[in-house]
Amino acid sequence: MAIERTITLYDGPGGPFEGMAVADSDWGDARPGVMIVPNVLGPKEMDFDTAERIAGLGYHAFVADLYGQGNRATREDEDPARFMNALNADRALLRDRLHASLAAMRSLDGVDTARLAAIGFCFGGKSVLDLARSGAEVSGVVSFHGIYDPPPFANADVIPAKILVCHGWDDPLAPPEAVTTLAVELTAAGVDWQIHAYGHTGHAFTDESAKMPDRGLAYQPDADRRSWKAMTDFLGEIFA
Template sequence: MTTTTTTTTQTTTTIPYQGHDVEAEGFWAYDATKASPATPRPCVLVGHAWAGQLKSEHDHARRMAEWGYVGFAWDVYGKGVRGDAGGDNTPLIAPLLADRALLRSRLLAAIEAAKANPLVDASRVAVIGFCFGGLCALDVARAVVPEVKGVVSFHGLFMPPELGPQPPITSKVLVLHGFDDPLAPPEAMVALQHELTEAQADWQLHAYGNTAHAFTAEAANKPEQGLAYQPDSARRAWATTQAFLQDCLS
């Protein structure tokens, strides 16, 4: 089922796609005055957090459309499989963290779905991801997809997939990290830096002080668990991302 909404010049639509082994549901956003089959635009895929593709991911896709890209919020859980943004979504995320090869296959399926859209310039693709989606963005870089020019990990998880020797990473990598994030402590940050350096990646990591996990999520308010919205860090991270995407996709 396809649902399409148009507001001023921005169009949003939900379209099913084959997510490797699951039927998935992608959320698209684009400016109809800029993106067309005659004038395809670069695509920025949005990787969801552990609760699955929710309104926050739709809002991020809309932001990408405002920036002139085609925004595509992927779905690595499958159609109708959604969690609770404020709850414990371990049952959803755990199987994919335990099988990173399966996760990679679902991520690559999402990229193929994006490239197949006639509104998309298939040679210019980027990925942004949040929390679990930040891990997914890094996994896309590790998968070495030539069309993916850059990936951005917002308060992501850093552990490598351990899927064999890592070939050189060709996507530019931007990591936006809260230094006080308990899910990615300083030693994990240093390990990621070494990993990206050994993979010959063009990488940068911005660590924001006095900043915890989920710092871009306005609803994050569990400081006792290390989750807290930090508006200054969020603002800086988005500004850095906008410049990074311009560099990657121009």
């Protein structure tokens, strides 16, 4: 096994963008593509590590860049949410950048374009739900501790993607009423959906660097392990 990272530049609204493709150079056949959408901070080493784990499952991984080349944030910034907030204020632009990122993954050598998925964390979890809502031709999306409010415009008439939501029940950013509202939305849209809720678990439960339990943001190893297993099973099912 020879898993390699490749910086990938691509165009889109407000670009250029800098993604990261991760795959095994020993593969000789086309493999499903899994796009990874990062949290509020944008692409970083944690996301590249996740991409390597995805590649280890036998899939082409691609870390999407929704903010634009060079636009990155850290927890120490005065306003680490500035890039995210700009896209939250323009969900149509978010949708279009998601589609540009999906097109970039689709164009990678060795990606089976008939078998694509997207996973996202926090803001990325919200983003992949918007990707599904837009009617994108992906087999499925997985939202980890995402935010569930729909965009302020009509969704696609048909949402072809299957959806898995991995949620911390005590998440202060997505309280129980937001979860049930999402379930009602997806049911009305005829979506094949699952919601896995983890008790005594808040926001950012997959992020080992999340250490703000007083604000409901903390790593939870059991939920992290269980949600990764749920995702692995989900991808195996949709790509079978």
